[in-house]
Amino acid sequence: MPGSGMPPGFYAIARADPGRRAVIDADGATTSYGDLLARVDRVSRGLRGHGLRRGDVVAGVLPNGLDALVMLLATGQIGLYYVPVNWHLTPAEVAYILRDCDARLVVHGPALAGAVREACMRAGVTEVYEGTARLAEGWPATAPEDRTSGAVMWYTSGTTGFPKGVQRPLPSRAPEEAVPLLRWFVGEVCDLTAGDDVHLVTSPLYHSAPCAHVSLALHLGHTVVIAPRFEPEAVLELIGRYGVTNAMMVPTMFHRMLRLPPEVRQKYDISSLRQVFHTGAACPVAVKKAIMEWWGPVLYEYYGSTESAIAFAVKPREWLERPGTVGRPVPTFEARILDENGDEVPPGRPGMVYVRSATNRFEYRKDAEKTAASMRGDWYAPGDIGYLDEDGYLFLCDRRTDLIVSGGVNIYPAEVEAALLDHPAVADVAVIGVPDEEWGHRVVALVQRASQVTAAELLGHLEPRLARFKHPRLVEFVDELPRTPTGKLSRSAVREAYLARLGARTGP
Template sequence: MASIYLDERSVSREEVLARAARGARLLHEAGVREGDAVALLLRNDFAFFEAMQATAALGAYAVPINWHGKPDEVLYVIGDAQPKVLIAHADLLATVRQELPADLAVFVVPTPPELLERFGLPLAAGRPAPGERAWQAAADACAPWDGPAVKLRSSMIYTSGTTGRPKGVQREPATAEQVAANAALLRQVWGVEPGMRALIAGPMYHASPNSYARQVLPAAERIVLQSRFDAEDTLATIARHGITHAVMVPTMFVRILKLPEAVRRKYDVSSLRWVVHTGAPCPREVKQALMDWWGPVVYETYGGTEVGTATLSTPQDWLAHPGSVGRPVPGARIAIYGDDGVPVADGVPGEIFVKVDAHPDFTYLHDDDKRRAAERDGLISVGDVGYLQDGLLYICDRRSDMVISAGVNIYPAEVEAALAQCPGVQDCAVFGIPDDEFGEVLAAAIELLPHSDATEAELRGYLAEKLAKYKIPRKFDFYERLPREESGKIFKRKLRAPYWEAAGRRI
């Protein structure tokens, strides 16, 4: 029997689907109709699957909310998406309960004790407040949903908001042809197959883990959720459950590889067959070291919340063309445009525009102008800079992160990739800060490994062996902990904003 695991708990897939069918009727009784929104303020938990499936059965949009956000950020998404229902873990609900719209129906999921312990919260924080309706009990009291067939809608994911308020990416309902094409595409990209054992290491409010979870639910023999990423626990989980498939981000690879060799050798990871990474460029040395250890099982994709999955690089592709993120998937078109709006030649960096026919078109909720501005010749930009070479796509950096210093383009991602390999460095972010002479110069924010005493001079010396002089940051700041999501993405806006505000300028 197929099962889903979280820490020491497990449920069968049949239990999840049965509660989802009852939950669909519960949502319908609460006023949810086709095209409406249902907000999910949930950590990775069984209820996340139940809520997504229940929402999909009604043809509504599930709106997963980044629970790492501050209360005003959570409330912004709720106010923008205007959901008919909110389903939330009890401890997360407590932070926004008093500010929720009066007409918003709320269902509470008790926070499991192991999650409370992991996040340092008291047991009382996991219980619903008096008068609040528990999701499980309310759903179980309903008959299974047996309403008419509806058009399939994906989750409405909110962009990360690193350059301003996040926007909801609202897709049109998928046609039958798009449903079939998308399923075939994701099977190819993620290796989805019957009997797989899948690890979901990232939070399901992100696009890739969310879509991955939807795809593996009907196919996997075992799905294992992680409530929070920990490098050694991830290896232990792979060994304990015989994980065959996983979706991860490069930061996770870096942290796993920085474990002491004696720790890494404790765990048998030979079951792994298909590990996909996405979300950010992976340093070449990191990927090579991982494949030397795990074997040729590491796949890479490029895409975005707006455009879906546009490329795939197999292990064999990458070993033959290190640094590439692969070739376009079937039905994908990719073009590179210069600042003048004209396509550039092979090997010349520019803004990446893509279109994947398997993915329905979208708009940014309440902001059609922004959607139109992102389009060129029917293709969409998600703000990345890169180039095509012999049919392969290479990524330089985010366009918003690119730094122009004395007229020279510098891509912080390249510097971050080098810094991430420096002994003693756990996390880092590189970004531009104002400079009277050069316009902008690079600054580096560094989080060291526990017990590391690496100095600025040592970091500079290490970088000098790997990078041109103009790419070495002028300023280094050391942080006890960088403002980073569990997914690995650092909020650069929070790091660089003080420098620009001090100069009387806004970014």
Template sequence: MAQIARWAAKFPDKVAAHFPDRGIAITFGELDARANRIAQWLIGLGLRPGEGIAMLMDNRPEFIELVYACRRAGLYYTPLSVHLRPAEVAYMLGDAAAKAIIVSPGLAELATSLLREGSIGAMPRFAVGEGLDGYAGFEAALAAYPAPADLPPRPVGREFLYSSGTTGLPKGIKRPMLEWEKRDAPDWDMTWKSLYGFDEDTVYLSPAPLYHAAPHGYAIRRTIGEGGTAVIMAKFDPLRALSLIDSYSVTHSQWVPTMFARLLALPGEERARFDLSSHRCAIHAAAPCPVAVKQRMMDWWGPILWEYYAGSEGVGTTVAAPQDWLARPGTVGRPVNGVALHICDDDGRELPAGQVGRICFEGAPRFAYHNAPEKTAAAYTAQGWASLGDLGRVDDEGWLFLSDRRADLILSGGVNLYPAEIEAAITRHPAVAEVAVVGIPNDDFGEQVHAVVVPRDPRANQAVLRAELDALCRDLLAGPKRPRSWEFAEELPRSEAGKLLRRILKERYLTPS
């Protein structure tokens, strides 16, 4: 029996997903019926098992319906970031060999650009909801399939995700489907279920875009797929998020550090308005969380913050429970699932505890980037250990601490400097909401440390704040690590996953005109 069909049979009237910003709720019974009808339609389009579609959609019910329809129809689905440019969409459509694309009217500008620039070509294209010029109507197409019906036995369809592309074109990660005969077996690791306590009673707040890997996994598979209820925001807003935790008695949630910064920026009286007592598990990842920021969140929400380090590639995962982090501030945990962790130098040799090197995992199933054998090879050491390209260190007990991505290192006077370490020191100042550190050209040293600061109060006296930050860095950082130049900004460029886009920062602030 299909995953959702099982829950629809058990409690058809239970809400699978709330979309409070749209005033819509969809029950398991409704989701089951819609997924069946959409699967019939996709098969009717001539899509064969193992082929796929692309989805350019914001957070709305059809996104979830399409996911479960593709699973039933034996198809891959590729969610596309709404921040892509037409040329990037064209690349991903071609690389994934998508046979159709489905878009949201809320993304009309990008969807229209795709038509104007020929990015879609002649592939079938559809728009959900109220429709969009140049795209066939999704609901009109479904009208030919008015009721659920038996479906042919096909493998269990699944996601075909792409990396966020912070350092170049996105890389596809395409995993095999489960055979139809094995359709009731889990097709991914279930350790998270016991760690975080997801079950039928879970009420999960999703404040992020569903097209990104982590929100997609937590909302659709780990919550709805386990019989729980997802509360899906159209777009993150800190005050709205607190309100939804209160009004829906949210038990679980997933965040990125920049969301914490925006939550902490709310006035105390605003934060105190809401009852957050139902909230027992707040999970976060995607980027290093400054110690000072996480400590303030712990002080506010209590010891409910769980942190993990992982990637869509599935090469390994570390997890830090709240108590683990409180005992070792800054750690992102130790490996789970029997995978071993190694820190290696540039030649693949393992380094001792305390030294910074490339984070590698041993023991996870081997993965491959789609159509990119050279990138796959670069992700593995000679020993067969896999890496996401990040740098870190372990302590004597094997707890991992992130440093940075290798691409973000600053080389100044022959010394490797890690932006995350410098950023962590600067965020200890109470007037700092966010900070990004990058390397900029320096005639004497090659690069120098440059800090871009977002003040909590936009009206703050920048000269005074700079002097205070200079003094703080003198107290906390060795000479080469101290910023030689400062800049103040209203916001930092980030991906939809909350990852800092340092390359965009350099383009925006540092490229000569």
């Protein structure tokens, strides 16, 4: 079926071409568009049968796989908010999200049963299902009545350390009605078209970018291949075996790919690749150039946030002409750079990045104050410092002063600090990100002790409180941390002092 004549979106494609290959799961099992739609329709009816109505919230604590896609698509056609939850979180962390989003029903993976049920008990959620099979049981594989678009609500943290749901208004239309605009946008920004392409999933679908890309792939009629996990050689093998044409990755993955021996790299055919998208962390110029020397000019970069979505983008050949840029504003977006007084600065001068778009509106769920604080009028600040060149290309100077991006994953210092301060032996603490060749940054905790305690004891204290990826790689004890007279901690000052000491220790 040629892309130009392909019906609008997943649901229509599946009805028109049910035998089309939709998903190759991590275990190699293949599911057609028709079979996937049948499961989606049954689950949609099952959710409605449980009393869920437009605007209600459903959460999924699901590993990458068919159930995660079914929940995404089922909620997407009956006007529900779907909250994908990081399965690495502790029960307490999951319970917080379930309470905050007012989840009416939770679906989880088999290996997560104990932790999720504990979280649901804490949050008071009684409708809990292992997988989607029971939700689908007894319901016909026909489209539900009164189909209307749902939306994904991702949870992201801020300077308070507590995650907040990024909630967008629900469209008052059927899912198919948004597809023409979506296809136009990704064609302009990503050179993606509807047709017989193959999309490779390499990252957890509880992150906004991988989740958005897998949804996009299905609305374009692509086949989705799910990697069991990211292993450099295994990913190369999947690309060659299935003729993968596009994928979403993070810079840490590129770094790991480049560490493969030349003889291993040469074993695999990656000539099918046309677009590999990356975001979530700054990619070193040398790494990006090395990947494109190997794979060809296929790296598409975009910059934004869970709140702003894609705000800037740059195609491969544009980037090679301006190494280091994250691109120009995408269609429907405007950008400006402001100084500390709120005045616009000229090209080449750094300031705070602001963006706005009439098509992208959001609020933090149940937190009007936080929503207002993130805006200057109708302009949103992702929180990064950068500058525009004469042609409007954005170059970032620093990614969010306090945010730590490690392996493409956001880690929020305030959340880690709050957990450490719960220990009676901790008088004060600062958590910072320190540059790391492979991961981008590693988490370091500088601790002022109130009484004797070891680093191992503090890491043990964090075990039930925070997911492992948030734990400091290093705990270092200090005599005192710099605070202002009002008690504010300057993490930038702490980071600069720490890096200066680190340089003195490792220098000549």
